[in-house]
Structure formats: C-alpha cells, structure tokens
Amino acid sequence: MTRSPFVEFRNVVKRFGERTILDGVDLTVFKGEITTIIGKSGAGKSVLLKHIIGLLKPDSGEILFEGRPLRSMSKAEWKQLKRKVSYMFQQNALFDSMNVFDNVALPLRERTRMPAEEIRKKVMARIEQFELSEVTDKFPSQISGGMQKRVALARALVTDPSIILFDEPTTGLDPLRKNTVLSMIAHHQREIGFTAVMVSHDIPDVFLISNRVAIIEDKRIPFQGTPVELEQSDDPLVQQFIRGQESLADELTGLLTRPDLEQKIRQELTRIGRFQKTFSVVLFVIDDLEHIREKVGFIAAQRIVQCLGNLLKGHLGTTGMSARFSQNEILTVLPHTDLSRAQHFLEDLAGRMKDAETFQAKTYPRICLEFYIKAGIAQANSGASLESLIEQARSNLRTIAHLECTTGRRVSKS
Amino acid sequence: MKKQALPLALFRYLGRSFISFVGELGAIAIFFFYGFVNIFSYPFQPRKIMQQVYFIGAKSIMIVALVGLFTGMVLGLQGYYTLVKFGSEGMLGAAVALSLLRELGPVLTALMVIGRAGSSMAAEIGIMRISEQIDALDTMDIDPIRFLISPRIGASIISFPLLTSLFDVIGILGGYLTGCLLLRINSGIYFNRIYDSVVMKDVTSGYWKSLAFAIIVSTICSYQGYFTHLRPGGFGARGVSLATTSAVVISCVLVLAADYVLTSLLL
Numbered sequence: 001m002t003r004s005p006f007v008e009f010r011n012v013v014k015r016f017g018e019r020t021i022l023d024g025v026d027l028t029v030f031k032g033e034i035t036t037i038i039g040k041s042g043a044g045k046s047v048l049l050k051h052i053i054g055l056l057k058p059d060s061g062e063i064l065f066e067g068r069p070l071r072s073m074s075k076a077e078w079k080q081l082k083r084k085v086s087y088m089f090q091q092n093a094l095f096d097s098m099n100v101f102d103n104v105a106l107p108l109r110e111r112t113r114m115p116a117e118e119i120r121k122k123v124m125a126r127i128e129q130f131e132l133s134e135v136t137d138k139f140p141s142q143i144s145g146g147m148q149k150r151v152a153l154a155r156a157l158v159t160d161p162s163i164i165l166f167d168e169p170t171t172g173l174d175p176l177r178k179n180t181v182l183s184m185i186a187h188h189q190r191e192i193g194f195t196a197v198m199v200s201h202d203i204p205d206v207f208l209i210s211n212r213v214a215i216i217e218d219k220r221i222p223f224q225g226t227p228v229e230l231e232q233s234d235d236p237l238v239q240q241f242i243r244g245q246e247s248l249a250d251e252l253t254g255l256l257t258r259p260d261l262e263q264k265i266r267q268e269l270t271r272i273g274r275f276q277k278t279f280s281v282v283l284f285v286i287d288d289l290e291h292i293r294e295k296v297g298f299i300a301a302q303r304i305v306q307c308l309g310n311l312l313k314g315h316l317g318t319t320g321m322s323a324r325f326s327q328n329e330i331l332t333v334l335p336h337t338d339l340s341r342a343q344h345f346l347e348d349l350a351g352r353m354k355d356a357e358t359f360q361a362k363t364y365p366r367i368c369l370e371f372y373i374k375a376g377i378a379q380a381n382s383g384a385s386l387e388s389l390i391e392q393a394r395s396n397l398r399t400i401a402h403l404e405c406t407t408g409r410r411v412s413k414s
Numbered sequence: 415m416k417k418q419a420l421p422l423a424l425f426r427y428l429g430r431s432f433i434s435f436v437g438e439l440g441a442i443a444i445f446f447f448y449g450f451v452n453i454f455s456y457p458f459q460p461r462k463i464m465q466q467v468y469f470i471g472a473k474s475i476m477i478v479a480l481v482g483l484f485t486g487m488v489l490g491l492q493g494y495y496t497l498v499k500f501g502s503e504g505m506l507g508a509a510v511a512l513s514l515l516r517e518l519g520p521v522l523t524a525l526m527v528i529g530r531a532g533s534s535m536a537a538e539i540g541i542m543r544i545s546e547q548i549d550a551l552d553t554m555d556i557d558p559i560r561f562l563i564s565p566r567i568g569a570s571i572i573s574f575p576l577l578t579s580l581f582d583v584i585g586i587l588g589g590y591l592t593g594c595l596l597l598r599i600n601s602g603i604y605f606n607r608i609y610d611s612v613v614m615k616d617v618t619s620g621y622w623k624s625l626a627f628a629i630i631v632s633t634i635c636s637y638q639g640y641f642t643h644l645r646p647g648g649f650g651a652r653g654v655s656l657a658t659t660s661a662v663v664i665s666c667v668l669v670l671a672a673d674y675v676l677t678s679l680l681l
Binding site: 053055079082083085086087089091093094095096097106107110111113159 | 457542545546547549552553554555
C-alpha cells in the first residue's frame with residue numbers, strides 16, 4: 001500500500017478566548033491506517049478531532065484533505081468531503097428512541113435519496129456483518145454495552161466513509177471489553193480499509209492496533225511515528241507516556257525511573273574528573289523474568305522485582321539509587337564506592353537474599369520455576385561513558401542468588 | 415477587582431441582565447425562524463410532521479375535550495348565575511360562545527398542551543442534547559434544527575387551531591348541558607343567541623391567537639431543551655429537569671402575556 005497522507009495539519013493554532021488549546025500542531029494521518037492520538041485529559045485531543053470533521057475551524061495554520069487545503073474548498077466541496085467522515089462518540093450517542101435498524105438507517109435516510117428498499121438492503125448487510133441480526137427491533141437500552149458499540153460502529157460505517165474518528169472508544173470499559181472493542185475496530189478496519197483516527201488513554205493496548213501514534217502535549221505534537229519508534233524513542237516525555245502504566249509498578253518497587261538515573265550517572269561521571277571521586281554501578285539481572293511471568297504469574301514476577309528493590313533500598317538507605325533499567329534489569333549506583341567495597345556490598349546483599357521469602361520454594365505452592373539473580377559491577381573511571389559502564393557491568397555478571405525448587409513441582413523453562 | 419461605587423455597580427448589573435435578556439430574545443427569534451423556514455426546505459418531512467401531529471395533537475384530544483367540557487359547564491353555571499340577576503338568562507349562549515371562542519378556547523388549549531406536550535418536548539430534546547445525540551446528528555451532517563425542531567413547530571401550527579376548535583365546540587356543548595338540561599333554558603334560544611351574536615371576526619381572532627400560541631409554545635419548549643447544556647444551573651438530569659420546568663413556566667407566562675397583547679390588537 002502506498003502511503004499517501006489523507007489529512008494533514010500544518011501549524012494549526014486554536015484558541016478559545018484567552019486559552020490557547022493548539023499552538024502550532026503538525027500532524028499527518030495516512031490513508032488506510034489507524035492513527036492514535038494519546039495525551040493527558042484536557043490536552044486538546046477532542047479539539048483536534050473536531051477540526052478534522054469541521055466542527056471547529058483553526059485560527060491559523062492549515063488543514064489539508066488529500067493534499068487540498070480546507071480553506072480553499074467551496075461549500076459544496078466541503079459538504080461532499082464531510083460525507084466521507086464519520087464520528088464515533090465515547091458514549092456511542094445512539095438515538096435511544098429508535099430501534100437498532102432505524103439507528104443504522106438514519107444517515108442514509110436523511111442524507112441520501114436512496115429508495116427505501118436499497119437502504120434496507122444496505123443496512124441489513126452492515127447489521128449482519130456486525131452480528132446484530134437478532135436485535136434489529138430492540139432499542140439501544142435493551143442491548144448490552146458491547147452490542148451498543150457495534151451498533152455505533154455499524155452506523156458510522158453505513159455511509160461508506162473513508163475516515164472514521166473515534167473519540168476514546170474504550171474509556172471506562174473493563175479490560176475484557178476493552179480488548180473486544182479494540183479488536184473489533186482493528187478487524188473491521190482491515191476488512192473494510194477505512195482510515196481511522198483514534199483518541200485514547202489506553203496505553204499500551206492501543207499501540208497493538210495502531211499504525212501510527214501521535215502524542216499531544218503542551219499544545220503541540222512533540223512525537224508522531226510508529227508504535228515501535230515510539231517505544232524506542234529516548235525522549236523523556238515519550239518514555240513518560242509509555243511508562244505511565246509501569247509507574248504504579250515502579251512505585252511499588254520503590255525504584256527510580258530510568259531517565260532519572262541515567263541523568264544522575266552522567267552527573268556523577270562529570271564530577272569524577274573534577275573531584276577525583278569514584279563511584280560504582282551494579283547491574284542486577286533477573287534471569288528469565290519473562291518465563292516466570294508466563295508460567296508462574298504476573299504477581300510472582302512483580303514480587304521478585306519488588307523484593308530486590310526493597311532489599312536494595314533497605315540496604316543502601318539514601319546513599320544509593322536504583323532504577324528499573326529494563327524489564328528484568330535493575331541498575332544501582334553506589335556513590336563514593338570503589339570496586340572492592342562494591343564487591344563487599346554485593347556479598348552482604350546475597351546473604352540477605354537467601355533468607356528472603358521470594359527465594360523460598362514454599363512461596364510458590366503450585367508451580368515452581370528456578371530462577372537466578374545475577375549481578376555485575378563496574379567502577380567508573382574518568383573518561384568512562386554511561387554505555388561503557390553498563391557494558392562493563394554486563395560482562396561481569398555472576399549469580400548472587402537463586403531459587404531452588406523441590407523436584408516434585410519443578411517446571412522446565414521452555 | 416476594583417471596588418465600584420454602588421450606583422455604578424447597580425447600573426452595570428441592570429445593564430448586563432438587560433443585554434443578556436435582549437440577546438436571548440434574539441436567539442429565540444433566530445431559532446424560530448430557522449426552524450420555521452426549514453419546514454419548507456426540500457426534501458420535505460411529512461412523516462416526521464405527522465408523527466408530531468399525532469403526538470402533540472391527536473394524543474391531546476382527550477384532555478382538551480375533558481377540559482373543554484368542564485369549562486363550558488362551569489361557564490354555563492356561572493353565566494346563568496350572573497345573567498339571571500339581570501333577567502337576561504336567554505343571553506347565556508352568547509356569553510358562553512363568545513368567551514370560549516375569543517378567549518378561553520385558545521388560552522386553555524395552549525395551557526393544556528404546554529403541560530402535556532410542551533414539557534415532554536423540552537425533556538426529550540434536552541435528553542438528546544446531554545447524551546450527545548444532537549452532536550451525533552451534527553457529525554452525520556444532519557441539521558439538528560431541521561430534523562428535530564422544524565417538525566415540532568410545523569406540527570404545533572397544524573394542531574393548535576384544530577385542538578382549539580375542538581375545545582370551543584365541546585365547551586359550547588358543555589354550556590348547553592348545564593344551561594339547557596340542568597337549568598332549563600330553552601335550547602332553541604341558547605343556540606339562536608350564539609348564531610345571532612357570534613361574527614366571523616370572533617372566530618378568526620381565536621384562530622390567530624392559537625397560531626401565535628403554537629409558535630410560542632413549540633419554540634420556547636424546543637429552545638429550552640435544545641440549549642439544556644448551556645444552562646448555568648445544572649448539568650445532566652438536573653439540567654433537563656430545570657429546562658423542562660422553565661419551558662413550562664416561560665411558555666405559560668408568555669401565552670398569557672401574548673393573549674393580552676393580541677386581544678388588545680384584535681379587539
């Protein structure tokens with residue numbers, strides 16, 4: 001598929017009275033893709049959507065539809081264009097005094113001069129596609145929430161739009177239903193091939209179905225790109241967004257965020273040259289955390305990280321700092337510590353770990369999976385970089401603690 | 415804010431409320447004209463207008479007939495009581511018919527329809543507003559005023575005069591019931607007096623009034639519902655309840671005020 005921009009925002013500014021909502025927004029929505037806009041509540045996501053459908057007009061800047069600026073379009077052209085756009089409301093906004101059939105048929109009845117029989121055929125086709133045949137005579141309040149969402153999507157699709165705007169389609173749904181709605185959107189998008197723009201809070205679930213992600217923050221769009229690009233971006237703001245869901249977990253383990261710690265290490269590195277003070281870093285790796293999560297459970301995996309975090313915190317007090325470095329790695333900085341003292345610290349820590357509940361087989365009554373915690377030390381010298389330090393620590397890894405299962409309940413790793 | 419001298423603050427307050435009042439009047443006028451003009455825009459909406467005629471008109475027949483009957487009966491009793499003092503109880507038919515045709519018919523019909531259909535108009539549109547159904551229409555490129563308001567204004571203009579005629583006829587029959595059957599006035603005199611004293615102008619002035627009331631009631635009730643979300647007092651269900659209350663109160667007061675103005679113009 002050739003990627004041609006469908007909607008483009010160029011330096012769009014929107015103010016409501018004194019308040020500036022959008023201040024120089026650039027955004028590209030490609031044809032046939034799902035573009036998701038994420039951002040904090042009240043950051044202007046819905047305002048952005050309303051510009052696409054023309055409910056709001058920009059104070060300055062330009063919006064282009066298929067390369068043609070909106071401003072230069074005649075009224076008839078704009079009307080034509082508006083028919084290609086559908087909008088799905090957060091609360092579905094179904095007409096509650098009309099039955100399912102009439103709800104889906106309404107846009108055709110009101111906007112086209114189609115004969116009734118043709119409308120019937122078209123509506124029934126959509127209704128069957130969304131598996132709603134049994135409820136055509138029911139009213140929206142008589143059907144389940146998931147069905148209401150399907151009716152809303154069927155209504156949005158019945159006019160064969162080329163772009164559908166989704167205003168927080170999953171907000172306030174339970175996780176199970178959330179996944180159903182997202183997969184429904186993804187499924188029908190693939191099947192029908194419409195362009196979708198979605199506003200959402202549900203990170204990271206929406207990444208799975210999105211082709212592009214745009215972050216709106218502080219009246220602008222500082223990032224737009226594929227979900228993979230997003231995940232690999234080292235922009236602290238972007239990281240903050242994708243780590244939003246992990247922040248509770250980090251809160252529980254008492255660890256810092258990775259950008260905070262990296263900044264601290266860089267600071268320490270510059271001080272070595274000036275004050276001749278060395279420091280060490282210790283990298284802890286929990287072997288096969290992914291396996292534990294899969295076989296034993298999410299909570300068990302979380303407990304292990306938490307245990308390590310708590311031990312480190314208890315042992316170091318306020319002198320050291322630790323952060324979740326990656327999914328199964330924790331990085332600790334020991335200020336004013338040379339290699340031998342760091343060594344000593346590790347041995348001490350290993351001793352305490354042996355007694356921790358997490359490392360006792362009886363903690364896992366049903367499934368036990370052996371795992372190892374490894375640690376590697378590196379001492380910082382003047383001229384060392386953050387990357388080389390971590391590399392060095394990684395090459396020094398050795399096991400400091402492990403869990404041994406009693407043979408009966410042991411499961412193998414693969 | 416700087417503290418203002420009391421008279422200045424007072425004038426400011428008065429001025430501001432007056433300006434917002436005039437602004438509101440303008441908004442209502444535009445709302446009405448837009449809705450009215452769209453009754454005649456192509457494609458026409460005869461189905462929707464007929465549905466509303468059924469709801470506003472046909473379903474109000476019972477209550478209008480009932481109220482008409484009792485109003486006529488009371489007029490018969492009270493009129494007889496007054497007229498008999500002057501020995502002119504034969505004029506009862508004229509008294510009942512004139513007061514019904516010129517005054518009570520249009521006004522009481524309007525008040526009954528406000529209670530029955532106006533309140534539900536405001537509530538229904540208000541709920542559609544707060545549940546984003548009106549915004550949904552907007553995004554589907556369906557003009558919400560044309561879709562929701564025009565049929566209601568059109569249906570009111572059709573229904574009000576018809577209901578008023580029904581009220582008048584049943585009211586006159588009610589007067590006959592008490593005057594002739596109960597109080598033994600000659601029925602020939604009763605109807606002959608009506609025939610003698612009622613001129614066409616009495617009938618038409620009643621219809622003009624009912625048309626004016628149709629416009630007032632449908633516009634005010636729809637307007638209150640349509641702009642529920644802009645009410646300062648409440649949101650959601652509370653907003654709808656406030657909108658319904660003020661729809662009923664404002665349209666009742668306006669109907670009575672307009673009645674006075676129209677009477678003095680049409681007399």
